[in-house]
Amino acid sequence: MSKGAAWGGLTGAERSAHAGETAGQTGPLEEFVYDDKIVRMFAFATVLWAVVAFLVGVLIALQLTFPALNLGLPYTSFGRLRPLHTNAAIFAFAGNAIFAAVYYSTQRLCKTRMFSDTLSKLHFWGWQFIIVCAALTLPSGFTQAKEYAELEWPIDILIAVVWVGFFGVNFFGTLVRRRERHMYVALWFYIATIVTVAMLHVFNSLAIPAGLLKSYSVYAGVQDALIQWWYGHNAVAFFLTTPFLGLMYYFLPKAAERPVFSYRLSIIHFWSLVFIYIWAGPHHLHYTALPSWASTLGMLFSVMLWMPSWGGMINGLLTLRGAWHKVTQEPVLKFFVVGVTFYGMSTFEGPMLSVKLVNSLSHYTDWTIAHVHAGALGWNGFMAFGMIYWLLPRLFQTELWSKKLANAHFWIGTIGILMYILSIYAAGITQGLMWRAFDAQGNLAFPDFVETVTQLMPFYLIRATGGLLFLTGGLLCMLNFVMTWKNRPARYEEPVHAAPALRPIPAVAGLADTESRLHANTNLGHTGDKFLQGTWHRRLEGKPIKFMIWVLIAVAIGGLVEAIPMFLVRSNVPTIESVTPYTPLELAGRDIYISEGCYNCHSQMIRPIFAEVKRYGDYSKPGEFVYDHPFQWGSRRIGPDLAREGVINPNSLWHYNHFRDPRAVNPNSIMPSFAWLLHDKIDFAQIQTRVRAMAMLGVPYGEAVEEGVAQAMAEIQAGDIALEIEQAGGPSVAETRDKKVIALIAYMKRLGTDLTKTPAAPAEATANAE
Amino acid sequence: MAERKESAKKDVLTDHMYDGIMEYDNPTPGWWHLIWFGTIVFSALYILVYHLSPMVPSHQQTVATAMRKEMQEKFGEIAKLPMGDEKMLLLMGSEDWLKMGRTIFQNKCVICHGPEGAGFVGPNLTDDKYKNVRKLEDIYTVVRDGAGNGQMPAQKTVLNDSQIAVVAAYVASLRGQNKPSVKELPEEVPIDPWPAKPAAAPAESQGAGGSGA
Numbered sequence: 001m002s003k004g005a006a007w008g009g010l011t012g013a014e015r016s017a018h019a020g021e022t023a024g025q026t027g028p029l030e031e032f033v034y035d036d037k038i039v040r041m042f043a044f045a046t047v048l049w050a051v052v053a054f055l056v057g058v059l060i061a062l063q064l065t066f067p068a069l070n071l072g073l074p075y076t077s078f079g080r081l082r083p084l085h086t087n088a089a090i091f092a093f094a095g096n097a098i099f100a101a102v103y104y105s106t107q108r109l110c111k112t113r114m115f116s117d118t119l120s121k122l123h124f125w126g127w128q129f130i131i132v133c134a135a136l137t138l139p140s141g142f143t144q145a146k147e148y149a150e151l152e153w154p155i156d157i158l159i160a161v162v163w164v165g166f167f168g169v170n171f172f173g174t175l176v177r178r179r180e181r182h183m184y185v186a187l188w189f190y191i192a193t194i195v196t197v198a199m200l201h202v203f204n205s206l207a208i209p210a211g212l213l214k215s216y217s218v219y220a221g222v223q224d225a226l227i228q229w230w231y232g233h234n235a236v237a238f239f240l241t242t243p244f245l246g247l248m249y250y251f252l253p254k255a256a257e258r259p260v261f262s263y264r265l266s267i268i269h270f271w272s273l274v275f276i277y278i279w280a281g282p283h284h285l286h287y288t289a290l291p292s293w294a295s296t297l298g299m300l301f302s303v304m305l306w307m308p309s310w311g312g313m314i315n316g317l318l319t320l321r322g323a324w325h326k327v328t329q330e331p332v333l334k335f336f337v338v339g340v341t342f343y344g345m346s347t348f349e350g351p352m353l354s355v356k357l358v359n360s361l362s363h364y365t366d367w368t369i370a371h372v373h374a375g376a377l378g379w380n381g382f383m384a385f386g387m388i389y390w391l392l393p394r395l396f397q398t399e400l401w402s403k404k405l406a407n408a409h410f411w412i413g414t415i416g417i418l419m420y421i422l423s424i425y426a427a428g429i430t431q432g433l434m435w436r437a438f439d440a441q442g443n444l445a446f447p448d449f450v451e452t453v454t455q456l457m458p459f460y461l462i463r464a465t466g467g468l469l470f471l472t473g474g475l476l477c478m479l480n481f482v483m484t485w486k487n488r489p490a491r492y493e494e495p496v497h498a499a500p501a502l503r504p505i506p507a508v509a510g511l512a513d514t515e516s517r518l519h520a521n522t523n524l525g526h527t528g529d530k531f532l533q534g535t536w537h538r539r540l541e542g543k544p545i546k547f548m549i550w551v552l553i554a555v556a557i558g559g560l561v562e563a564i565p566m567f568l569v570r571s572n573v574p575t576i577e578s579v580t581p582y583t584p585l586e587l588a589g590r591d592i593y594i595s596e597g598c599y600n601c602h603s604q605m606i607r608p609i610f611a612e613v614k615r616y617g618d619y620s621k622p623g624e625f626v627y628d629h630p631f632q633w634g635s636r637r638i639g640p641d642l643a644r645e646g647v648i649n650p651n652s653l654w655h656y657n658h659f660r661d662p663r664a665v666n667p668n669s670i671m672p673s674f675a676w677l678l679h680d681k682i683d684f685a686q687i688q689t690r691v692r693a694m695a696m697l698g699v700p701y702g703e704a705v706e707e708g709v710a711q712a713m714a715e716i717q718a719g720d721i722a723l724e725i726e727q728a729g730g731p732s733v734a735e736t737r738d739k740k741v742i743a744l745i746a747y748m749k750r751l752g753t754d755l756t757k758t759p760a761a762p763a764e765a766t767a768n769a770e
Numbered sequence: 771m772a773e774r775k776e777s778a779k780k781d782v783l784t785d786h787m788y789d790g791i792m793e794y795d796n797p798t799p800g801w802w803h804l805i806w807f808g809t810i811v812f813s814a815l816y817i818l819v820y821h822l823s824p825m826v827p828s829h830q831q832t833v834a835t836a837m838r839k840e841m842q843e844k845f846g847e848i849a850k851l852p853m854g855d856e857k858m859l860l861l862m863g864s865e866d867w868l869k870m871g872r873t874i875f876q877n878k879c880v881i882c883h884g885p886e887g888a889g890f891v892g893p894n895l896t897d898d899k900y901k902n903v904r905k906l907e908d909i910y911t912v913v914r915d916g917a918g919n920g921q922m923p924a925q926k927t928v929l930n931d932s933q934i935a936v937v938a939a940y941v942a943s944l945r946g947q948n949k950p951s952v953k954e955l956p957e958e959v960p961i962d963p964w965p966a967k968p969a970a971a972p973a974e975s976q977g978a979g980g981s982g983a
Contacts, residue, residue, distance in 0.1 A: 105789075108789040109788050109789055111789075180788065182786070182788075184786075184788040184789075184791065250789075250791070253791045253792075254789075254790070254791065259781075259783060259791070259792035259793055259794050260791065260792070260793045260794065261794055261796055262793075262794055262795070262796035262797070262798060263784050263786065263793040263794065263795060263796075264795070264796070264797060264798055265796070265798045265799075265802075266793070268798060287829060292821075292828060292829070293821065296816070296817065296820065296821060299816075300812075300813035300816060300817070301813075303809045303812060303813060304806070304809045304810055304813055306805070306806075306809060307802055307803075307805050307806035307809065308806070310802065311798075311802065314799065314802065351809075439873070441844075441866065441869060441870055441873070442840065442843075442844060443869075443870055443873035443874070444873060444877060447873050447874070447876040447877030448876050448877065448880060448885075607829075608828075608829040608830045608832070608833045609829070609833065610832075610833055610836040610837070613833055613837065615877065617927070617928050618927075619830070619833065644928075647923070647927055647928055648878065648923070648928060649881060649882075649923065650920050650923045651882055651891055651892075651920075651921055651922075651923065652921075653891050653921070654881060654882055654890075654891040657891065665881065665890065665891075666881065724919070724920070724921070727921075728891065728918075728921055729953070729955065749920075755927075756927035
């Protein structure tokens with residue numbers, strides 16, 4: 001180990017050369033003032049949206065035990081509110097926390113004010129506007145139905161503009177104008193965040209609009225799943241991990257007043273983290289129709305990611321050496337210690353869950369939800385709150401209103417997290433085991449799905465209580481925030497700082513090239529040793545744009561290696577002759593399925609696992625999803641899988657009754673009623689536009705794209721289903737034939753039937769022609 | 771050894787200083803490297819074993835094998851028997867087969883016929899009136915092929931032939947419990963009682979299903 005001792009830490013001779021260089025580069029002293037107003041704004045938004053996100057979370061947690069809490073309204077049903085909860089937690093709460101951290105620390109690490117106050121303001125208000133748009137559109141049922149990327153295309157464009165155009169330009173502009181030669185590790189993580197999130201967002205959101213607030217993903221089925229989870233997993237990586245590591249690297253040593261444990265570890269774990277993380281997405285798709293080579297890559301890169309992730313934890317916790325006595329007194333450090341510890345736990349659990357065998361039990365259960373919340377509440381939540389408590393006295397230039405309250409927040413929050421995650425770990429493992437349990441005769445021990453749900457109710461109550469405690473903590477923070485703000489001085493002091501301008505370093509005056517310390521006689525050995533000494537990295541830290549390009553290369557590789565074969569090699573998605581596009585009415589039904597957020601509780605993916613095939617039927621094949629823009633495989637089974645619903649239960653009247661009142665059909669069901677679908681009318685005229693949009697994506701709709709044809713086909717099929725309901729003793733054709741529920745039933749009856757299609761009824765035959 | 775000596779030494783600071791934050795020049799921990807390289811070796815071995823060698827069957831192959839094995843072990847003795855009153859009565863006379871039939875019924879049929887078989891969207895199966903069934907064997911046919919233009923869905927793509935026979939026998943066994951109907955369906959008509967049980971059947975019914983454990 002000793003041979004690497006000079007990593008960046010310079011030897012005597014170099015040190016003096018460096019000092020001379022520093023002296024030589026000194027430009028005239030320049031004065032500047034930090035912009036803390038923008039930090040105050042982002043900090044307040046953080047706490048505000050935290051409360052909103054937690055509140056919605058508690059509401060939907062309670063809906064699982066008390067379905068009536070959806071109030072019978074479409075806007076407050078689980079399927080629509082769950083995306084609101086996740087989006088609010090990730091993009092509103094964590095997002096604003098990131099921005100507060102970036103705006104506060106970047107100015108100080110670069111010894112300069114932000115590049116442009118106008119851009120700062122545009123960024124702030126643009127982002128809040130996006131959040132408000134999300135809060136309006138998601139409960140109204142406008143969604144792309146891709147997890148954490150639900151927002152419709154106009155909002156997606158807005159996000160790209162605000163992220164790249166305002167935030168990105170402002171941040172990189174600041175880097176370019178910095179008065180500190182080298183960039184500190186926090187800034188590396190910010191760079192990775194901005195570059196990668198932009199890339200993920202743009203490629204995952206590509207869609208063909210079919211109306212102002214409706215679009216279809218350009219990808220279908222297997223490919224859409226791959227791209228979505230490339231995005232979804234790396235939203236966790238580059239929205240909830242890298243910026244929070246940046247936050248940690250600035251605020252934790254600041255609060256502890258201790259040097260960071262290891263600069264070398266920072267370098268290795270930064271680059272390995274950004275390079276490896278991007279590959280891990282397919283571990284969300286184990287045992288699905290995704291080809292197994294991709295799923296294996298996802299698993300193995302997750303396993304290899306374990307230590308790079310822990311590098312951050314080690315650097316965080318070991319920085320506290322010599323400061324542990326402060327942890328007992330300072331709530332800020334308490335939040336940080338628990339936050340970093342949860343980071344360590346989650347980043348061990350993640351690789352573990354990505355192992356296929358473990359995943360076969362955990363996937364689709366609450367185990368995943370527990371894992372996510374250990375990260376979100378423990379790591380993101382506590383790091384953000386720690387930062388807020390550290391910032392409050394500095395931003396408002398007065399003492400924190402109540403340290404006691406901050407301590408109370410810490411304890412209530414910690415207990416809340418533990419109650420939350422422990423109870424649904426138990427729920428997840430219980431349900432996973434019940435799904436795969438067989439009795440002595442070799443039959444499923446719990447053949448009725450709802451049995452496995454009823455079992456979870458006590459756990460769900462404990463979980464909701466945990467959530468309520470965490471929410472209480474958020475409210476205490478809000479109170480402390482407002483009271484501290486009230487005690488602010490009449491005028492904020494705006495200290496003027498001074499630092500010499502940065503001059504470009506002439507090549508000769510730069511860091512001296514390192515000499516190899518080896519006595520080897522191979523060039524390779526010498527080159528390797530020079531590389532290990534790391535001066536090249538020190539040089540790179542002085543070049544933000546070059547640094548950014550290297551990050552971009554590092555994060556692009558994994559995605560390209562996985563996506564290119566998936567799109568180009570045919571054998572990854574073998575064609576199935578009998579698979580045909582959805583009929584226009586089924587497509588309309590699918591749009592309702594998407595709009596109501598059904599994918600939040602129902603999967604459409606039967607895994608090649610014996611117990612699963614016994615329960616739901618033949619496992620899903622890649623070729624079955626080629627017309628699914630977007631895919632709807634889901635990630636959690638709060639209700640049963642629906643991949644073969646059309647085979648298992650094609651009874652129209654049953655579905656009609658079930659959508660009206662699930663508990664009239666199945667007393668233990670926790671599905672909300674969708675009674676409004678029985679009254680709302682299908683917009684038949686709109687169907688034509690939607691079919692055309694799908695045809696633009698290459699779905700072979702044949703003559704159905706011609707004016708009026710799709711509409712006529714839909715009306716005929718709706719009439720048939722309405723007649724079926726009437727004949728089975730349900731309401732009359734006249735009452736049901738133009739209602740949304742009919743389209744949704746058409747979709748239900750179609751699901752999974754392509755593989756076993758018998759010569760279809762005439763109406764369907766025309767629809768499926770071509 | 772060298773490692774221990776070094777960690778015993780005092781931490782050395784780099785000359786970095788950012789807004790008051792300093793950095794130590796500590797080496798990366800040895801155990802950290804070891805585990806990391808361990809995961810990389812594991813990954814290489816995993817690919818070797820699971821993808822580059824025929825040692826481990828794919829998930830799909832594993833399921834197919836399990837299904838085939840289940841067929842042979844569970845239904846071997848009844849699979850070859852021709853469908854007819856005799857087979858139905860044989861199944862109806864065996865506790866084990868009825869229990870298996872009940873499990874299938876719970877999984878596939880209860881949403882329309884109710885957990886007790888007393889009907890809901892579908893007809894009551896516990897009384898003497900039937901909608902699509904006129905004789906014992908019809909239950910098997912209706913389960914297999916469906917009826918009423920899809921109102922009763924065909925199960926032949928979901929269940930294998932023996933499973934259909936077993937669940938049909940369970941349904942037939944429900945007759946006579948005469949549970950009150952949740953809903954009266956007008957199309958239902960009373961039919962003749964099932965044929966009488968043959969005198970000696972029990973020998974067959976012993977091992978049924980038990981071998982599937």
